[in-house]
Amino acid sequence: xxxxxYTPLVDSLPSxxxxxxxxxxxxxxxxxxxxxIGANENGFGPxxxxxxxxxxxxxxxxxxxxxxxxxxxxxxxxxHGVGPENVVVGEGIDGLLGLAVRLLVEPGRAxxxxxxxxPTFNFHVAGFxxxxxxxxYVADRESPDALIDAVRRERPAMVYFANPDNPMGxxxxxxxxxxxxxxxxxxxxxxxxxxxxxFAPEGTAPxxxxxxxxxxxxxxxxxxxxLAGIRIGYAIGEAELVRSFDKIRNHFGVxxxxxxxxxxxxxxxxxxxWIRGKVGAARERIARIAADNGLQALPSATNFVTxxxxxxxxxxxxxxxxxxxxxxxxxxxxxxxxxxxxxIGCGLDAELDYLxxxxxxxxxxxx
Amino acid sequence: xxxxxYTPLVDSLPSxxxxxxxxxxxxxxxxxxxxxIGANENGFGPxxxxxxxxxxxxxxxxxxxxxxxxxxxxxxxxxHGVGPENVVVGEGIDGLLGLAVRLLVEPGRAxxxxxxxxPTFNFHVAGFxxxxxxxxYVADRESPDALIDAVRRERPAMVYFANPDNPMGxxxxxxxxxxxxxxxxxxxxxxxxxxxxxFAPEGTAPxxxxxxxxxxxxxxxxxxxxLAGIRIGYAIGEAELVRSFDKIRNHFGVxxxxxxxxxxxxxxxxxxxWIRGKVGAARERIARIAADNGLQALPSATNFVTxxxxxxxxxxxxxxxxxxxxxxxxxxxxxxxxxxxxxIGCGLDAELDYLxxxxxxxxxxxx
Numbered sequence: 173x174x175x176x177x178y179t180p181l182v183d184s185l186p187s188x189x190x191x192x193x194x195x196x197x198x199x200x201x202x203x204x205x206x207x208x209i210g211a212n213e214n215g216f217g218p219x220x221x222x223x224x225x226x227x228x229x230x231x232x233x234x235x236x237x238x239x240x241x242x243x244x245x246x247x248x249x250x251x252h253g254v255g256p257e258n259v260v261v262g263e264g265i266d267g268l269l270g271l272a273v274r275l276l277v278e279p280g281r282a283x284x285x286x287x288x289x290x291p292t293f294n295f296h297v298a299g300f301x302x303x304x305x306x307x308x309y310v311a312d313r314e315s316p317d318a319l320i321d322a323v324r325r326e327r328p329a330m331v332y333f334a335n336p337d338n339p340m341g342x343x344x345x346x347x348x349x350x351x352x353x354x355x356x357x358x359x360x361x362x363x364x365x366x367x368x369x370x371f372a373p374e375g376t377a378p379x380x381x382x383x384x385x386x387x388x389x390x391x392x393x394x395x396x397x398x399l400a401g402i403r404i405g406y407a408i409g410e411a412e413l414v415r416s417f418d419k420i421r422n423h424f425g426v427x428x429x430x431x432x433x434x435x436x437x438x439x440x441x442x443x444x445x446w447i448r449g450k451v452g453a454a455r456e457r458i459a460r461i462a463a464d465n466g467l468q469a470l471p472s473a474t475n476f477v478t479x480x481x482x483x484x485x486x487x488x489x490x491x492x493x494x495x496x497x498x499x500x501x502x503x504x505x506x507x508x509x510x511x512x513x514x515x516i517g518c519g520l521d522a523e524l525d526y527l528x529x530x531x532x533x534x535x536x537x538x539x
Numbered sequence: 540x541x542x543x544x545y546t547p548l549v550d551s552l553p554s555x556x557x558x559x560x561x562x563x564x565x566x567x568x569x570x571x572x573x574x575x576i577g578a579n580e581n582g583f584g585p586x587x588x589x590x591x592x593x594x595x596x597x598x599x600x601x602x603x604x605x606x607x608x609x610x611x612x613x614x615x616x617x618x619h620g621v622g623p624e625n626v627v628v629g630e631g632i633d634g635l636l637g638l639a640v641r642l643l644v645e646p647g648r649a650x651x652x653x654x655x656x657x658p659t660f661n662f663h664v665a666g667f668x669x670x671x672x673x674x675x676y677v678a679d680r681e682s683p684d685a686l687i688d689a690v691r692r693e694r695p696a697m698v699y700f701a702n703p704d705n706p707m708g709x710x711x712x713x714x715x716x717x718x719x720x721x722x723x724x725x726x727x728x729x730x731x732x733x734x735x736x737x738f739a740p741e742g743t744a745p746x747x748x749x750x751x752x753x754x755x756x757x758x759x760x761x762x763x764x765x766l767a768g769i770r771i772g773y774a775i776g777e778a779e780l781v782r783s784f785d786k787i788r789n790h791f792g793v794x795x796x797x798x799x800x801x802x803x804x805x806x807x808x809x810x811x812x813w814i815r816g817k818v819g820a821a822r823e824r825i826a827r828i829a830a831d832n833g834l835q836a837l838p839s840a841t842n843f844v845t846x847x848x849x850x851x852x853x854x855x856x857x858x859x860x861x862x863x864x865x866x867x868x869x870x871x872x873x874x875x876x877x878x879x880x881x882x883i884g885c886g887l888d889a890e891l892d893y894l895x896x897x898x899x900x901x902x903x904x905x906x
Contacts, residue, residue: 173725173751173752173753174725174726174752175728175752175753175777175779175780176643176696176697176725176726176727176728176752176753177643177726178642178643178783179641179642179643179644179645180645182641182642182643182783182786182787185786185787186786187782187785187786189606189785189790190790191606191790191791193603193605193606193607193791195605195607195609196605196606196607196609199609208602211602211603213601213602213603214601215601216601217598217600217601218600218601222600223597223598223600226593226594226597226600226796227593227594227597229768230590230593230594230597230796230800231584231590232768233584233585233589233590233593233765233766233767233768233769233800234580234581234582234583234584234585234765234766234767234768235575235580235767235768236560236578236580236761236767236768237768237770238560238562238563239556239558239559239560239563240560240562240563242562242563242566263630263789263792264789264791264792266789266790266791266792267789267792270789274546274549275545275546275549276543276544276545276546276549277546278546278547292790299786299787329543330543358540358541358543359541359543359544360543361542361543384540385540385541385542385543386540386542386543394603398600398601399600399601400600400601400602400603400795401596401599401600401601401602401603401604401794401795401796402600402794402795402796403604403791403792403793403794410542412542413542413543415554416545416549418554418556419549419552419553419554419666420549420552420666422630422631422633422634422637423556423557423558423633423659424558424560424631424633424770425630425631425633425634425770426770427768427769427770427794427796427797428767428768428769429593429597429768429769429794429796429797430794430796433597433600
């Protein structure tokens, strides 16, 4: 018996996955990592009130979560000074990006992004048959000028822009983003990925008019809120665009324990302030470790620091492999010229102590 | 400014949602339900070891879940006597149904189901442009004969079959399902939804050959395991078909706390046995309440009992409204002739006591 035929689109897709998880690597290696600083997780952890809320919600896990995410949307709306009708909650930014692509991208339609930007967005574009058009980074930043040029040329369904950027940690001030958003032509959606913006300096998040249907801004509980494991993100935008997610989203897809955790996390602004301080200190520490080894840390507005190893991608991949071999989980940018760098997460003191210990060996081993 | 254009397919979709949650109804009503017995949740709750595992995992919620769901897949594979390569884990059966449709259904392609069967499956088929072909229930059961006739005529991408059935609670023995599966022609996938099968009599779950690519069987932690709130389901099938989900699924979509809960729940077979006993007793209780009111409870192999009100859909909708008004959350089948019934979940004793108290009033109010 043959299996039922896939759609031609699915048939055309590769079997590669955007990211291999640290657990997979641990199983292959047969031992755990000593420093888990490769997935931009936040090891300082979530608010204790969020942990308590989730533990309490565990006993009520027999109930489906509220499919409208009502309470969480109200709280998010209050934080951002928008209406709940401007907020859609989903299974992480990853899940919401997939839905946004599905809403707007016909097979063959152009989608613009930067070469080397977030691979999971590209995964979704390919998955719905979109045609990816990439522009290069300029000086290790996503380039609004290059992106808008490509947008004017291609008239794409969407243009992706992360601010701050992953994997480089670079960022633009609010005014630049506002000018970029204002230049988006009718018919194109600006996908503004702000997963890391809580780590950025004041004046990074742009003021955007919620009535403007050309921009959707994406936020997450995975980074500053330390809740990657609950898989909840949200998008803010014009009400009709937001409502259209209801046509295709998995209505009961957001888990109830996560809803409770996110709601509590949002209320604990002291914890968020504390996290910002810890992450800021860890960024400085990573920069010092880099300098101690003759390496240049790039400026970062995120909870990771991208370190320029000063040579080519082959060398950086050897250093990365040598770190992984020494039980340090890190990742690196995928394409040149950014792939001369490795990306180091703002881990706990003990993790960065360990990194400081083994980095010289790893550099030596890479030759 | 106009918003960016949706795809023509999205433009064609209605804004209706498959189910309105009880929380939405509570907000509209301005007060909570006294009996939450309408969503086929399992109020007897999850295994205490699962609750403990989730509470413990809450503190580690800063980590992404394992995107391979490795440990959970191993455990599921062991329970079912299949290989882990035959198991795909996802965000509930709902999430996996959406992915399965996306893998196989081109716009315009036929998909066969029963008129009045699971609306969320239909939501996904419509969402990917499939053409739904329905056959009637026969004597309140999904009809394998009618379904296979339609399959032979339409050569659809998929045929949906729930055993036991929701919303009627009816079921077929394993041999019937095995004959049905054997009759599926090459090119069609049998979507076998077994969300409720743990509540069914021994001899309901068919023996299926995992090497046969014509069947995917879907299971969930939402029903017998009492974990609707964690949003984890799985599908079992032929290895290449299972692997193809990796091309399109949200790899980091399953939450870490849920992974821990599901793993612990699967190991607690004593709790599952206890749940079966509680549900069996509640089914008998609901049948007695029905009989006390001159109504006929249909046989059920699920954790709900569908009660025939003996008149038409308008009457049943009035009874339902009268129950909701009296703080009993219940639902009912959506289409005739099944809509002469209401569907009552196997609630706790106190909930069924309350139902017994208000049902006579509700029937009287409906006239």
